[in-house]
Amino acid sequence: MTQYVFYFLSFLAILSALMVVFSKNPIHSVLYLVLTFFAIAGHYLLLNAQFLAIVHIVVYAGAIMVLFLYVLMLLNLNVDAEPVKKNWVKFAGVLSGGLLMLTLVATFHKAETMPLIQDNPEIGVTANLGKILFGEFALPFEISSVLLLSAMIGAIMLSKKEVKK
Amino acid sequence: MENYYIFKIILVVALFVVSLVVAMYSTFAERKISALMQDRLGPNRAGPFGLLQPLADGIKMFMKEEIIPNVSNKTLFILGPCLAMTTALMAGVLIPWGGKIELWGETFNLQVADLNIGVLYIFGVTSLGVYGIMIGGWASNNKYSLMGAIRASAQMISYEIAMGLAIIALIMSTGTMSLGEIAAQQDAGLANIVYQPLGFLIFLICAFAELNRAPFDMPESESELIGGYHTEYSSMKLGLFLFAEYINMFISSAVIVTFYFGGYNFPFQNEINEALGLSTNMATALGTIVMFGKIFFFIFFFMWIRWTLPRFRYDQLMRLGWKSLIPLAILNILITGVVMWMNGKLN
Structure with missing residues (x-):
């Protein structure tokens, strides 16, 4: 049962990820990306990481993608308005993308596959996750929060209008 | 186990029907209440007192x-x-509609699913609700619709933050994210509104x-965007x-009641149930009726405000969200933390 769900979710994730790239309309791309996030959240649920799954949906699908849609709707991009790229740019893009794929395939081909071991199936529960984050990993957690804070202050500084003297 | 699934399926279908019926009669109630506030009669042609108006x-x-x-x-x-309707119906499954119920010799909770991330799930579903509006507004290929969609998304993002912060303070004081437990905790003691008055105001x-x-x-806003x-x-x-708007109103009233007003609990319920000699099922039914009474009050409250206050200007709305509610919500978290620390609950 779990296996079929896994295959279904993987199929959905890969298909919608491909559709993100192949869609002509940027709005469709964003919507397919939202679908991809849902599929990935499903994978988290299969791994017993409920908190991660729901936060993934709240943050990515619920907030970040809404902002993406917001910007795209304001820009109102369509096929006519999009600048046509030069041929050598397209060629370079295909070449570097192909190289990246080659590297990734080679890496994962050689990689050992290990069965997933979960010492504690309750590990994804919010209380346990919180204890680990604030206990064992308190320092990295705090450092990343400082990083986010500085990014936030930077964004506010950039968007603030300069006061004329 | 079989009984369990049968019970859950019955509950889901009942919830679906109840949501639709409440939403249907909310449209009627809205028109009656607006008539009351404006000294009119309201719909009174279809059926007695216009009761068949929603059907018409x-x-x-x-x-x-x-x-x-x-x-x-x-x-x-x-x-x-479709998305607007789906997301509106999704949140109802987590709400505890009543206490325990005894059927076929087994005990069930009157709640479809009690996730241990319930509060976050509700939060997630509300944040997804804006997609229906955004997609519909954009796909209409109409500037007014687009304006409406853009306003909806900006508004949603801004107020979600304050809502999330208000919920954090609630989670701190209750110590759980399961809606079933939040409701059950309020059975003997005071309702959460006593501990979280500021949080309640921000959430509302x-x-x-x-x-x-x-x-x-x-x-x-129909006076500037036609219909948005x-x-x-x-x-x-x-x-x-x-319809999705009215279902959302019903569900969010239920969420407010569960979070802050004791859900299906009411004052002196144990004494009253004992005095009346009610069985478990009857006591649960009484609790559910009380809960629906509270929910209907909040639906009325939503309508009351709508027909009383004028609409905000957009800059006022943004200022209220970012400059008043978010700092207040953070202050609320701080106060909650300090009070818990003084009571020695932070261990």
Whole structure:
């Protein structure tokens, strides 16, 4: 049962990820990306990481993608308005993308596959996750929060209008 | 185990029907209440006291001509109202509608699912609710609709933050994210409103904003945007958008009642149940009735505010969200933390 769900979710994730790239309309791309996030959240649920799954949906699908849609709707991009790229740019893009794929395939081909071991199936529960984050990993957690804070202050500084003297 | 599934299926179907019926009669109640506030009579032609009016409205909605604008994106145009309706119906499964119920020699909870991330799930579903509006507004290929969609998304993002912060303070004081437990904790002691008055106020204001109800109905403000995101919609697609709003109102009233007003509990319930000699099932039924009473009060409250206050200007709305509610919500978290620390609960 779990296996079929896994295959279904993987199929959905890969298909919608491909559709993100192949869609002509940027709005469709964003919507397919939202679908991809849902599929990935499903994978988290299969791994017993409920908190991660729901936060993934709240943050990515619920907030970040809404902002993406917001910007795209304001820009109102369509096929006519999009600048046509030069041929050598397209060629370079295909070449570097192909190289990246080659590297990734080679890496994962050689990689050992290990069965997933979960010492504690309750590990994804919010209380346990919180204890680990604030206990064992308190320092990295705090450092990343400082990083986010500085990014936030930077964004506010950039968007603030300069006061004329 | 079989009984368990049968019970859950019955509960899901009942919840679906109840949501639709409450939403249907909310449209009627809204018109009656607006009439009351404006010293009119309101709908009184269909049936006694106009009670069949929602039915007549429904038939009208279904029978009307359905128009899909030529230049719009057809798939997304249809997807918009479907998404709005789906997300509206999704949150109800987590709400504890009553206490324990005894059936076929087994005990069940009157709740479809009690996730241990329940609060976050509710939060996630409300944040997804805006997709229906955004997609519908954009796919209509109409500038007014687009304006409505853009306003809806900006408003949603802004008020979600304050709502999330208000919920954090609630989680701190209750110590759980399961809605069933939050409701059960309030059975003997005081309701959460006593511990979280500021949090409740912030949550209530954000609920108004997330529901796009007046005075926060910027996405559809009819005097400037015609109909906002649903300008191009007709027939039952328009009906689905409007219906989704009323279902959302019902569900968010239920969430407010569960979070802050004790859910299905009422004062001196154990004494009253004992004095009346009620069985478990009857006591649960009484609790559910009380809960629906509270929910109906909040639905009335939503309508009361709508027909009393004028609409905000957009800059006022943003200022209220970012400069008042968010700092207040952070202050609320701080106060909650300090009070818990003084009571020695932070261990």
